[in-house]
Amino acid sequence: MNAPFHREDRLVSVVVRYLKATAVIACCSLLAGVLRQPGDHAPVAMLYLVGVVVVALEWGHGASAFACALSILTYDYFFLAPRWQLVVRDWRNLLIFISMLGVTQVVAKLMDELKDKVREVRAEKARSEHLQQFAESLAKAGTVSAVADAALAHGARMGAMGMEVWVKAGEGWEVYPPAALPPGLHGSAPEPGEGPGVHPLWNAGSLVGVWVLRFAAPEAVDLALLNASVSSLSMGLGRALAVRRESQSRLEAERERLRSTLLSSVSHDLRTPLSAITGAASALLDPGTELAPPQRVDLLQAVLDESAHLTHLLNNLLDMTRLESGAVRAHKDWQPLEEVVGAALARFESGRGPVPVEIDLPPGLPLVPLDPVLITQVLVNLLENAARHSRCSPGLLRLEARAEEGRVILGLEDNGAGIPEAYRDKVFEKFFQMPGGPAVGGAGLGLAVAKAMILAHGGEIWIESGTSGGARFCISLPLEGKPPVLSPLELELLQ
Amino acid sequence: MKSKRPTILAIEDEAALYRVLGPTLESHGYDVHQAQSAQEGLEAVRTLNPDLVLLDLGLPDRDGLDVLQNLRGWTEVPVVVLSARHQERDKVLALDQGADDYLAKPFGVGELLARIRVALRHAVHRHREERALEVGALRVDFQNRRVFLSGEPVHLTPLQYRLLEALAQRAGSVATHTQLLREVWGEQQEGQTHYLRIYMAQLRQKLEEDPNRPQYLLTEAGIGYRLRAE
Numbered sequence: 001m002n003a004p005f006h007r008e009d010r011l012v013s014v015v016v017r018y019l020k021a022t023a024v025i026a027c028c029s030l031l032a033g034v035l036r037q038p039g040d041h042a043p044v045a046m047l048y049l050v051g052v053v054v055v056a057l058e059w060g061h062g063a064s065a066f067a068c069a070l071s072i073l074t075y076d077y078f079f080l081a082p083r084w085q086l087v088v089r090d091w092r093n094l095l096i097f098i099s100m101l102g103v104t105q106v107v108a109k110l111m112d113e114l115k116d117k118v119r120e121v122r123a124e125k126a127r128s129e130h131l132q133q134f135a136e137s138l139a140k141a142g143t144v145s146a147v148a149d150a151a152l153a154h155g156a157r158m159g160a161m162g163m164e165v166w167v168k169a170g171e172g173w174e175v176y177p178p179a180a181l182p183p184g185l186h187g188s189a190p191e192p193g194e195g196p197g198v199h200p201l202w203n204a205g206s207l208v209g210v211w212v213l214r215f216a217a218p219e220a221v222d223l224a225l226l227n228a229s230v231s232s233l234s235m236g237l238g239r240a241l242a243v244r245r246e247s248q249s250r251l252e253a254e255r256e257r258l259r260s261t262l263l264s265s266v267s268h269d270l271r272t273p274l275s276a277i278t279g280a281a282s283a284l285l286d287p288g289t290e291l292a293p294p295q296r297v298d299l300l301q302a303v304l305d306e307s308a309h310l311t312h313l314l315n316n317l318l319d320m321t322r323l324e325s326g327a328v329r330a331h332k333d334w335q336p337l338e339e340v341v342g343a344a345l346a347r348f349e350s351g352r353g354p355v356p357v358e359i360d361l362p363p364g365l366p367l368v369p370l371d372p373v374l375i376t377q378v379l380v381n382l383l384e385n386a387a388r389h390s391r392c393s394p395g396l397l398r399l400e401a402r403a404e405e406g407r408v409i410l411g412l413e414d415n416g417a418g419i420p421e422a423y424r425d426k427v428f429e430k431f432f433q434m435p436g437g438p439a440v441g442g443a444g445l446g447l448a449v450a451k452a453m454i455l456a457h458g459g460e461i462w463i464e465s466g467t468s469g470g471a472r473f474c475i476s477l478p479l480e481g482k483p484p485v486l487s488p489l490e491l492e493l494l495q
Numbered sequence: 496m497k498s499k500r501p502t503i504l505a506i507e508d509e510a511a512l513y514r515v516l517g518p519t520l521e522s523h524g525y526d527v528h529q530a531q532s533a534q535e536g537l538e539a540v541r542t543l544n545p546d547l548v549l550l551d552l553g554l555p556d557r558d559g560l561d562v563l564q565n566l567r568g569w570t571e572v573p574v575v576v577l578s579a580r581h582q583e584r585d586k587v588l589a590l591d592q593g594a595d596d597y598l599a600k601p602f603g604v605g606e607l608l609a610r611i612r613v614a615l616r617h618a619v620h621r622h623r624e625e626r627a628l629e630v631g632a633l634r635v636d637f638q639n640r641r642v643f644l645s646g647e648p649v650h651l652t653p654l655q656y657r658l659l660e661a662l663a664q665r666a667g668s669v670a671t672h673t674q675l676l677r678e679v680w681g682e683q684q685e686g687q688t689h690y691l692r693i694y695m696a697q698l699r700q701k702l703e704e705d706p707n708r709p710q711y712l713l714t715e716a717g718i719g720y721r722l723r724a725e
Contacts (some may be wrong), residue, residue, distance in 0.1 A: 105708075217604040307601070311601060330644075333688060333689075334689050334692065335692060336692055336696045338696065338699070338706050338707050339692070339695070339696075339714045339716075340714075340716065341707050342706075342707055342709050342713075342714055343714045343715070343716045344709060345707070345708055346708075346713065359705075359707040359708070361707055367692070371715040371717075372714075372717050373583055373716050373717040376716040454652070483689070484687075488680075
């Protein structure tokens with residue numbers, strides 16, 4: 001704002017100003033002396049008038065009063081009869097002169113006021129621009145930490161050397177920037193009066209935060225700007241906290257919704273195979289029911305099949321729970337894809353006999369860092385899903401892989417009805433069932449589990465259109481790091 | 496005097512499971528006994544001297560791995576561990592600590608009988624050198640160190656043969672990565688599973704008609720490999 005003053009400097013600049021005023025009047029006197037005609041006082045008076053006005057413009061009210069006095073004296077001494085003396089013969093001229101100078105004093109004073117007003121208006125303008133900027137950045141800030149960032153930036157613009165924003169969070173306080181103090185929730189925030197620059201932020205009747213600012217020269221701070229900023233910040237912070245509360249309750253509502261969907265879905269999907277098992281077993285045991293041996297075998301097979309169904313459902317549920325609780329880590333090891341493919345196929349076929357699956361794994365495929373247990377599960381889930389949806393048109397499943405820059409892509413193509421683009425993201429959601437699709441057991445979790453397991457590898461999973469109208473499920477796994485290589489000795493042994 | 500029927504001790508606390516195991520195993524010519532806790536089980540092994548032990552890893556009073564460690568301290572009785580899903584680590588630990596094989600619940604009776612058969616056979620032959628193994632079109636001649644597929648000789652490098660031999664000598668039972676690395680590459684290479692993978696891939700290339708759907712060299716994800724025995 002203003003440079004710091006010392007008493008000395010002040011005195012010096014005052015003296016300098018008055019010296020400059022003197023110089024101006026001296027110039028006027030010289031000019032007057034050169035230009036004057038005897039008895040003609042008007043031009044001389046005009047010159048002094050101009051001089052005093054110039055002094056007023058440049059150096060203010062005080063200097064112009066001094067110039068005024070100086071002008072009167074020099075006029076009297078140099079130009080009024082008798083010349084070279086301070087005595088005056090005709091007082092009228094002197095009076096006229098003095099009154100003209102009086103007018104200039106009024107003008108000077110008005111000019112001073114005008115200058116002050118202009119300075120004030122400019123400062124107001126700068127202040128409201130500052131505030132406008134702050135208000136805009138607060139409006140853009142969506143989160144509490146964005147609001148704090150805006151406040152920190154604004155504080156810096158106001159000249160603060162250091163600051164913190166304390167935000168009330170439940171019972172304790174959060175501090176921004178987080179590095180300023182030890183992390184975690186703090187018990188209490190600074191109170192106003194604990195030091196200069198502690199500003200409480202009130203919104204809707206409650207204390208939402210505290211803004212602490214440290215200035216190098218506290219006296220030089222624009223208080224009007226600071227107070228307006230504090231109000232803006234209070235509102236902005238209040239709004240951000242309300243948004244946070246709202247999204248938290250939305251999350252909670254979503255969780256509740258999922259929980260109840262889970263309960264109803266699980267209860268339905270558990271009951272279905274269980275009722276089939278109960279029905280079959282009780283029929284077999286019922287003395288009144290006559291069953292031929294092939295029928296008995298069929299019922300027993302149904303018991304086994306439905307149990308497998310149940311097992312699959314429970315496995316998916318367990319997987320999903322573990323994945324969501326973060327208990328699952330991908331323990332990556334460099335593996336050839338053919339091993340997980342082989343294991344997945346073996347598991348897939350163990351319940352249902354051989355299924356026509358065409359496999360295309362080019363021989364040059366690199367080793368891929370993956371968790372064999374998880375990826376086998378992913379492939380099994382994809383195979384199950386493909387088989388389920390190809391039931392109407394039992395067709396060939398095709399599994400292929402290719403290597404790209406930095407990743408390996410696996411694709412499983414089925415011969416079913418395909419998946420419309422609108423659903424290609426939704427099918428990976430928990431409990432999602434395609435409307436109009438076959439009623440499926442497994443509670444719609446198989447794909448959600450597969451997706452979570454792929455994400456745990458840092459990979460991606462998506463759906464494309466298959467070449468024959470069906471769907472192609474694609475997985476990409478990143479190839480990070482270098483696969484271990486055999487030493488030359490070992491390579492030799494391979495010959 | 497030991498009866499001619501092999502004795503199986505099931506250390507299993509789940510009554511429902513035993514309800515199936517008992518009659519099934521009996522009908523296949525085994526004498527079956529049950530112990531419902533680790534304590535009971537260890538006692539029973541001492542007194543019964545069974546030919547095979549089925550050990551559930553989820554016993555109520557003691558960790559199944561503890562029981563296994565204890566047993567292996569003084570007996571070589573074949574042990575097949577029964578475990579729940581998602582416990583690959585436990586299965587690997589059990590196998591590395593001397594269990595002969597594992598079964599994941601829920602399992603079918605066919606699988607159970609196959610594992611028991613294989614474990615009993617290996618126990619009998621443990622101190623007797625096998626001469627050869629034949630499964631499907633594959634024949635491994637241990638004495639002459641030669642391998643044949645449908646009668647045609649297959650050329651394997653020394654390391655490849657050693658790996659196949661390690662699997663063949665316990666054919667039907669699973670071999671963990673650690674066990675294979677130790678037997679084929681030596682103690683120092685225990686952590687280098689990538690050697691194993693590369694060589695297994697080579698064996699599959701040489702011996703399997705479709706390496707993506709192996710008939711003989713089966714992969715047990717997260718645990719190890721198994722050579723089919725029948």
